[in-house]
Amino acid sequence: MAQVLIANRLSDGLVVFLAADGAWVESIAAGVLIDDDRAAGELLDQGLADADNNLVIDPILINVTVRDGTRTPDAIREAIRAAGPTVSVET
Amino acid sequence: MYRYDEFDQQLVNERAEQFRRQVRRRMNGELTEDQFKPLRLMNGLYLQLHAYMLRVNVPYGCLSARQLRQLAHIARKYDKGYGHFTTRQNIQYNWIRLEDAADILTDLAAVGMNAMQSSGNCVRNVTADHYAGRARDELQDPRVWCELLRQYSILNPEFSYLPRKFKIAVTGAPKDRAAVALHDIGLRMYLNEGGEPGFEVIVGGGQGRTPVIGKTIREWIEPEHVISYVEAILRIYNLYGRRDNIYKARIKILVNALGIDKYRELVEAEWLQIRDGVLKIAPEELARIDAYFQPPAYEQLADQDTEPSQLHDADPAFAAWLQSNVAEHKVVGYAIVNVSLKSPGKIPGDLSAQKMDALADLADQYSFGELRVSHRQNLVLVDVKQSDLHALWQALGALDLATPNIGLASDIIACPGLDFCALANTRSIPVAQDIALHFANSTKLQHVGDLTINISGCMNACGHHHVGNIGILGVDKRGQEFFQLTLGGSSDEHASLGDRVGPGLPQSEVPGAIERIVDTYLEIRDGKDECFLNTYRRCGMEVFRTAVYGPAGPARRVTATRQVA
Amino acid sequence: MSTLIKDNKLTEDPFTRIGVDDAIPAQGAVLVPLATWQDHREKLLRRGEPVGVWLKSDEHPEIIAGDVNHLQLIALEFPTFRDGRGYSYARLVRERYGFEGELRAVGDVLLEQLHYMGRVGFNAFEVDSEDALAELEIAARDFSVWYQPSADGRASSAQLRTELKRHG
Structure with a gap:
């Protein structure tokens, strides 16, 4: 099962994903995609360490489905977190 | 309006600096998220x-316009x-x-505002009738x-x-626009036989996952004692409210567990001491403090004829707006104007x-620079000369803020949701949005008449679904995503909780179900003057349940909701 | 490492904490649980040494309201910082029962709460901190005005306004 590690960045609260180089990035496409339990465990440990280091809040692994190269989280909640609100805001 | 003096100002300035220090301590790791969370919540800052x-x-x-x-x-x-006005008369920023x-917080302090205790297990922003001090029906x-x-x-x-958050609402009018029976404490002002003002004190109301209509703990209290009485209620709650389960921690649970008579006995005994x-x-x-709330310099005017029927032929759109968005002012020649954010x-x-x-400018031009936020998530200009109504209507229309729908089907309360x-x-x-677009036609809207539709995206009920004439609760x-409908809720002086119609519907079926409920109402109402709520109270659920699910009743269904794009 | 601050100073705790099953020592100040106080009240008073009572957050201090003049210390426990019963207890102990001895906050006591605790009548705090005194100083500087009259005797803003008007 494909997974990514999602969190909110401490400084601005924005949704971020853990990338291969250890950076937290705002695009789900740029995050690490893993599909085995061991890699998942390592990724989560890395995220929790960054939470302890006050970089991010509440890192969790979420399941995603990849279709035509596009990653979509399976849960509606996480899909909305990744893509932003489904309604257009007044500006 | 109240304005901060040096003491108020110093306090909010110090609070902003205290929070600055707490944020710094969080950013450099001296505070963990667990320790920081209650501190930021006490300053109204959530992580969404x-x-x-x-x-x-x-x-x-x-x-004020300046604010x-x-x-x-x-x-x-x-x-x-942009910002989002809430059912607690507050504003939220999402980003x-x-x-x-x-x-x-420093910028807010500069105009006498703050975000203190807008969250956390403390006394939240006190809410009130949004027409307070202006409504023609108001007693005090x-x-x-x-x-x-x-x-x-x-x-x-x-x-x-x-133990948990605590909300107080106050009204001074017989028509309850502040939902006082649905707050931890509701205060209803009225005049006794001697013409003196005082309060009825209601306790233990609330929505959330256990909706309760508040109970009267005291029929009458003199205004000079209202703070001490609130303190007695708070102290008994602080000492005996449950702390083992956050879903059982509100005062309503304590009042229900003890019974109102026992709770009253404890509060009265405590109050006698203080x-x-x-x-x-x-x-x-x-x-x-009263000096801050003196009326502005009204002109001596005569009441103008603003009966919609007189104006209808000349300008039906203006007449519709007058009928739904303008309320009677206690000063002759003036009116209260609701600004629809819907x-x-x-x-x-x-x-x-x-x-x-733009609205601040209109408030300065037409309303002595003062506005209100209503608990139905609209704004109000409280002191408009009747002779200015037409000009103001046009100005608001140009801003798309003059939809004639206050209290009508498209004036929907909705929480931010998922x-x-x-x-x-x-x-x-x-x-x-779907439902409001369904009722976009203003003639239909006026024909249906008074109807509140309230939507919550979870059982915490921030969208007040329990007290919507039609309530909609999102469930997973x-x-x-599915949506359960309730009927018959009301937050006014005859408050009631809605009754569930049946199993949840997918989002795509909700507007159609609402439409069938409304059409049924139009068929069976006892004349144009019987509003939806009264028809429901007279006729009961069955006819509406049939309208939603058909004569065979709710079937087991497996329907997918709209996919997230 | 827990540290005791009393009257804004770091203090060695002169009280020995006694558990429910512990024997009462012949000499020295003791801090005892409510049950020990209730069972051995006379014996504890006869010793002629300072006595403190430790109350858990579900033990209403009304139980010892009549005894406060015999006590040198009352310790109110905060099992978690979220449990706010101790704030009400403290005001009752000071304002209603008239206790003038040491009122100590123990348990999960956070720096950010010290100014509230001071306001309701605590004058001693047991905190987990490396640098408790510096932290207390920071917390004490947070606010210089208050809306509410409370147990610390400081004037509320309403009282200050009245003063100002009278003299100003």
Whole structure:
């Protein structure tokens, strides 16, 4: 099962994903995609360490489905977190 | 309006600096998230799905044009150029950076505003009738007591770690626009036989997952004792409210567990010990605060004929707006104007910075620079000359703020839902938009008449679904969004909780179901003057259940909701 | 490492904490649980040494309201910082029962709460901190005005306004 590690960045609260180089990035496409339990465990440990280091809040692994190269989280909640609100805001 | 003096100002300045230090301690790791969370919540700062959200208090809904301009400035400088007005008469910003939060508090302090205790297990922003001090039916202007309660509750050292949050609402009118029976404490002002004002005290109301209509704990209390009586209620709650389960921690659960008579006995015994102490409101303090709420310099005018029937032929759109959006003012020749933030298709309660500025200008031009926020997520211009109504209507129309729908089917209360909120199970804004577009035709809207539709995206009930004439509750069923309908709720002086119609519907079926409910009402109502709520109370659920599910009743269904794009 | 701050100073705790099953020592100040106080009240008073009573958050201090003049210390426990009962208890102990001895906050006591605790009548705090005194100083500087009259005797803003008007 494909997974990514999602969190909110401490400084601005924005949704971020853990990338291969250890950076937290705002695009789900740029995050690490893993599909085995061991890699998942390592990724989560890395995220929790960054939470302890006050970089991010509440890192969790979420399941995603990849279709035509596009990653979509399976849960509606996480899909909305990744893509932003489904309604257009007044500006 | 109340204005901060040097003491108020110093307190909010110090609070902003305290929070600046706490944020710094969090950023450099001296505070963990667990330790920091209650501190940021006490300053109205949540972490939502996409960013931090800041909830700013609008004390009992009163807002000056100058403050609204500052809210616009904050929206532009620190957010994405808009804000969201809530059912607690507050404003929320959805896209706040932790690094900016203390600066925002400083900017708010500069115009006598704050975000203190807009979250956390403490006394929240005191809410009130949004027509307070202006409504023609009002018996007593409650704002001076609201301000006393505000000051009493802010940074109260004894009650900042209550079992759970605590909400107080106040009204001075027989027509309850403040939903006082649905608050932890509701205060209803009236005049006794001697013509003296006093309060009925209601306790233990609330919505959330256990909705309860509050019970009268005291039929009458003199205004000078209202703070001490509130303290007695709070102290008994603080000592005996449950702390083992956050879903059982509100005062309503305690009142229900003890029974209102036992709770009253405890409160009265406590109150006897403190009633003549330091909390008794001193006449000079009352006079000092009351001076802020003196009426503006009204002109001597005559009432104009603004009966919609007279104007209808000349300008039906204006007549429709007058009928639904304008309310009677206590001063002859003036009117109260509701500014609808519910243009169909828009997000209920949202307002752009540009429109905030424009509205502030209109408030200066037409309403002595004063506005209100209503608990139905609209704004109000409280002091408009009747002779200015037409010009104001045109100006509001140009801003798309004159939809003639106050109290009607498209004036929908909706919580932010899963588009923004970390607690939500389902979205609520798209549902509100679909329904409002369904009732976009103003003739149909007026034909249906008074009808409140309230939507919550989870059982915490921030969208007040329990007390909507039609309530909509979003529920998650195995990862899919479904919506349960309730009928018959009301938050006014005859408050009632809605009854569930049946199993949840997918979002795509909600507008159709609402339409069938409304059509049924139109068929069976006892004339045009019987509103939806009264028809429901007279006819009961069955006819409406049939309208929703058909004569065979609800079938087991497996229908997918709309996919997230 | 837990540290005791009393009257704004770091203090060695002169009280020995006694558990429910512990024997009462012949000499020295003791801090005892409520049950021990209730069972051995006379014996504890006869010792002629300072006595303190430790109350858990579900033990209402009304139980010892009549005894406060015999006590040198009352310790109110905060099982978690979220449990705010101790704030109400403290005001009752000071304002209603008239206790003038040491009122100590123990348990999960956070720096950010010290100014509230001071306001309701605590004058001693047991905190987990490396640098408790510096932290207390920071917390004490947070606010210089308050809306509410409370147990610390400081004037509320309403009282200050009245003063100002009288003299100003």
